[in-house]
Amino acid sequence: MSEETVSITIDGVEIEATPGQTILQAADAAGIYIPRLCAHPELEAFGACRVCTVKVNGRPQAACTTPVAKGMMVENDTSELLEYRRSLIEMLFVEGNHFCMFCERSGNCELQALAYRFGITAPRHDYQYPVRTLDGSHPEVFIDRNRCILCGRCVRASRDVDGKHVFDFVGRGHEKRIWIDAEARLADTPLKGEDRAVSVCPVGAILRKGTAYRDPIGRRAYDHRPIGSDIEACRPAEKKG
Amino acid sequence: MAKPRIATASLAGCFGCHMSVLDIDERILDLIELVEFDKSPINDFKKFTGRCAIGLIEGGCCNAENVHVLQEFRANCDILISLGECAICGGIPAMRNTIPLRECLEEAYLHGPTVHNPRGRIPDDPEIPRLLNRVYPCHEVVKVDYYIQGCPPPADAIWAALTALLSNKPMELPYELLKYD
The missing domain is CATH 3.30.70.20 (Alpha-Beta Plaits)
Structure with missing residues (x-):
């Protein structure tokens, strides 16, 4: 890459990011999955669901709307943030009528x-x-x-x-x-x-309409591998673990 | 040492979760070696005969009798498990929760397109358990210790949960056994 990059740290792993990228985009490119719901690669960031909340230099921020800056220390995969994210998902389940069956x-x-x-x-x-x-x-x-x-x-x-x-x-x-x-x-x-x-x-x-239940159970997107596995699979081998 | 006892009940459910218990196939023979079945539709015992280690509850609470049975299970079981979607979130019966109870009854017994009810009465025999205003998940009525998700839960999830709990291990299901459908 010829363009200037900045380095940020996510959970102790230093990654290179392009200025203008959001934390979420930089993490995706580095194979680090930050859970998200409202963010979508084709769409403008919105910051509605807060599931992608990370701690940037100790402050909670939405990873999908926060641009990267040199030397940022980002916390992502911590028990505290997992607890926040779990709560958000649980609240979404009780606030609607989600009959998965x-x-x-x-x-x-x-x-x-x-x-x-x-x-x-x-x-x-x-x-x-x-x-x-x-x-x-x-x-x-x-x-x-x-x-x-x-x-x-x-x-x-x-x-x-x-x-x-x-x-x-x-x-x-x-x-x-x-x-x-x-x-x-x-x-x-x-x-x-x-x-x-x-x-x-x-x-x-x-x-x-007319597209329901096309994938049989066992062949659906999240039957065998958790959401985010595709992003984590892109993580460079030397940075794993 | 006496074998630990298991009790099961189907409240506002379809018995699908009980079918899934039977779906552990020949492992049911191993289960019989491990436990004694107490009050359960599987052996048709109507009353508790002793203290139970585990109670499996299928279905949520849609009427007064469901609440009574659930409270009886809580009182008689060391560990209470919500088995399946209906016990955990109300499931299909809970679809009536967004409609007032009177409207549901009038549709079912008076105004439905195929209803034949010349006396125009909604059943009110005292023998019939009184319906609750809405369907409640079990953990909104009594304390529930564990949840096995699924509609119905996979037999492997039930087997893994029971064998873990019976050997005093934590109930940790692998990713593929946590399913909401």
């Missing part, structure tokens, strides 16, 4: 995969069973807000990749929802089944 995304779901990776057997909070709505009006796509985790990937993908702005947030706090740019029905939006806004959903909230 019949969800089409089960096995390929990033929320579920993080819970598996963190070894969550049951949330420590009471389930809220909120009342959420579905929209099945569109011939190719449906929204099930029971499963939405408000990561905003669909909002960013529709606006920045598809150039349509079909989705956006409405409401505040626990009333916050993903909504659409039509009076009432998803069918009245310019959304198409092949839009990136549909395929970036990390959970089963926005799904393409």
Whole structure:
């Protein structure tokens, strides 16, 4: 590489990063997995889910929005941060209606995969069973807000990749929802089944109709290897352990 | 030394988790060597006959009887395990939790498209356990010590959990045995 790099340290391992990269991007390139939900390589960083929270020089920061700077000391894989991340995932599970047993995304779901990776057997909070709505009006796509985790990937993908702005947030706090740019029905939006806004959903909230359960159990993305294994597999051999 | 005793119950469940217990195949013979079954649908014992080392609970609590049975299990078992999604998060029965109970009953017994109910009564015989306002996960009713996830949990997960706990080892399941579906 000819361009200037800066070195940062993640959990005691020194890595080279390109100025302008975020901590998350630099870690990915070095084969260090920082758990995340709302971050997506094709989309602008958003900092919504806070699952990628790391400690930068002792301060909690979202790795997806924080640019690298020379000499940063980053903590990632610590018991304290794991505990924060577990709590976030547990809260997401109790705040929605996540019925994995019949969800089409089960096995390929990033929320579920993080819970598996963190070894969550049951949330420590009471389930809220909120009342959420579905929209099945569109011939190719449906929204099930029971499963939405408000990561905003669909909002960013529709606006920045598809150039349509079909989705956006409405409401505040626990009333916050993903909504659409039509009076009432998803069918009245310019959304198409092949839009990136549909395929970036990390959970089963926005799904393409007619594609359910294509991967048999045992051949789904996270059946055998934890989420992040693909990134960790890229770690240079000499830096392992 | 007397063998440790195991009790099992299916509350608001479909008996799928019990099927998964049977799905440990011929290892069930090893299990019989290790433990004595107490109150359980497997042997049809209706009452506890002694203190149990482990209680396996399938299903959440949807009515007063479920709560009663669960409390009885807590009182009689040293270790209580929530077995499967319904016991842990309410599962399919908990889908009614977003709908008021009266609306559910009226749909089922009065207004449903295939309902034939000329007297227009919602069943209220005192013999029928009273439904709770919603379906509760077991750990929201009593203290639960361990959770075996899955719908149903894999037989290997049940086997690994039971053999670990019966030999006083921590219950640590490998990655592939933690599944929510």
